[in-house]
Amino acid sequence: MSENIIELDNINVTFQQKDRKIEAVKNVSLHIKRGDIYGVVGYSGAGKSTLVRVVNLLQVPTAGKVKVNGDVFYSNEAGKETIIDNSKLREKRRKIGMIFQRFNLLSEQTALENVEFALKHSNLKEREINEKALNLLKLVGLENRAKSYPAQLSGGEQQRVAIARALANDPEILISDEATSALDPKNTIQILNLLKDLNTRLGLTVILITHEMDAVKRVAKHVAVMEQGQIIEKGTLHEIFTQPKKKLTKEFVGGSLEAIAALKTYHLAKLNENEKIVQLIFTGNLISEPITIKLYKEFNVEANIIYSNIEVLGATPVGTLFVIIKGAPEERKNAVVFLEEKGIVVHNVEEGELSND
Numbered sequence: 001m002s003e004n005i006i007e008l009d010n011i012n013v014t015f016q017q018k019d020r021k022i023e024a025v026k027n028v029s030l031h032i033k034r035g036d037i038y039g040v041v042g043y044s045g046a047g048k049s050t051l052v053r054v055v056n057l058l059q060v061p062t063a064g065k066v067k068v069n070g071d072v073f074y075s076n077e078a079g080k081e082t083i084i085d086n087s088k089l090r091e092k093r094r095k096i097g098m099i100f101q102r103f104n105l106l107s108e109q110t111a112l113e114n115v116e117f118a119l120k121h122s123n124l125k126e127r128e129i130n131e132k133a134l135n136l137l138k139l140v141g142l143e144n145r146a147k148s149y150p151a152q153l154s155g156g157e158q159q160r161v162a163i164a165r166a167l168a169n170d171p172e173i174l175i176s177d178e179a180t181s182a183l184d185p186k187n188t189i190q191i192l193n194l195l196k197d198l199n200t201r202l203g204l205t206v207i208l209i210t211h212e213m214d215a216v217k218r219v220a221k222h223v224a225v226m227e228q229g230q231i232i233e234k235g236t237l238h239e240i241f242t243q244p245k246k247k248l249t250k251e252f253v254g255g256s257l258e259a260i261a262a263l264k265t266y267h268l269a270k271l272n273e274n275e276k277i278v279q280l281i282f283t284g285n286l287i288s289e290p291i292t293i294k295l296y297k298e299f300n301v302e303a304n305i306i307y308s309n310i311e312v313l314g315a316t317p318v319g320t321l322f323v324i325i326k327g328a329p330e331e332r333k334n335a336v337v338f339l340e341e342k343g344i345v346v347h348n349v350e351e352g353e354l355s356n357d
């Protein structure tokens with residue numbers, strides 16, 4: 001197991017507005033391993049941006065502990081507040097790049113100059129700065145657009161320049177705050193693929209803040225779901241997608257949740273004595289197995305599929321089936337054991353869970 005590059009413990013952020021107190025982040029703990037791509041999802045106002053701004057102390061928390069790359073940036077526990085000194089923080093912040101929904105490029109400067117700008121305060125000579133900036137543009141696939149101004153570039157290209165600029169000081173962490181939210185689907189995919197590529201090639205740890213589960217599904221390895229300032233659920237991408245527990249998570253993951261609930265209600269009401277509804281979750285290779293035929297031939301259990309769906313998580317296909325299985329109780333039990341032994345997650349669909357809480 002690699003070590004944690006980010007440790008946020010019991011973080012609170014409270015804003016005081018006139019006579020109103022806004023608790024933007026409430027007692028959040030989040031540990032992120034080096035080399036991870038950690039997706040933080042939630043609707044607007046959930047506290048995602050405030051939480052990630054705590055990582056580089058752009059937002060100083062009200063309470064909790066912030067540790068990045070082994071350095072305690074901030075701690076306020078049991079009434080004792082400690083904060084990293086400013087010059088050290090400035091130096092440490094260079095190792096944390098950020099990209100945003102708005103690309104924030106300097107409009108009067110070319111793509112190359114925008115990247116060079118981030119190296120102004122480095123110890124490099126002018127020629128080295130130029131060389132490094134060119135290499136960074138190459139890394140993001142924009143070597144041919146070095147002399148273009150932001151207005152001459154597409155949204156996706158401008159975000160690439162912003163990424164090259166964010167990488168200028170060789171950061172170990174890249175925070176992407178809704179970086180693909182203003183892009184069309186094609187550019188979104190290209191930028192997400194670029195982030196994944198940088199994660200693999202440079203070992204960059206990426207925090208992906210987004211309200212789009214599709215973005216998370218494509219690249220994240222871990223996911224936290226935020227609602228009203230709290231992390232309500234977290235886990236691996238696979239866990240969050242295949243076994244979401246909270247209603248909001250199911251909403252993000254499921255899409256057609258209401259349709260599924262209606263479908264289950266409809267079928268549950270019509271079940272005969274020897275019938276049950278089960279949800280089967282398959283991963284990877286298992287998807288191509290002729291499961292229903294095997295259940296019938298080997299266990300005398302009929303399987304009638306009432307809903308099926310395939311998602312691609314990262315590069316792995318994950319299938320979900322809702323199936324009515326029909327057979328004597330003992331045979332159904334054996335069939336379920338067989339499925340579980342194959343690595344299929346089997347979940348009994350019962351009356352009580354239809355509210356999707």
Ligand SMILES: Nc1ncnc2c1ncn2[C@@H]1O[C@H](COP(=O)(O)OP(=O)(O)OP(=O)(O)O)[C@@H](O)[C@H]1O
Pocket residue numbers: 015016017022023024042043044045046047048049050051178
């Ligand atoms: N500087 C501030 N002063 C007062 N309230 C703030 C401040 N920054 C954020 N908030 C409030 O804190 C809450 C969380 O905001 P935050 O921007 O972190 O949410 P978010 O999940 O990132 O949503 P969005 O994607 O819309 O930015 C909101 O209610 C917001 O209005």
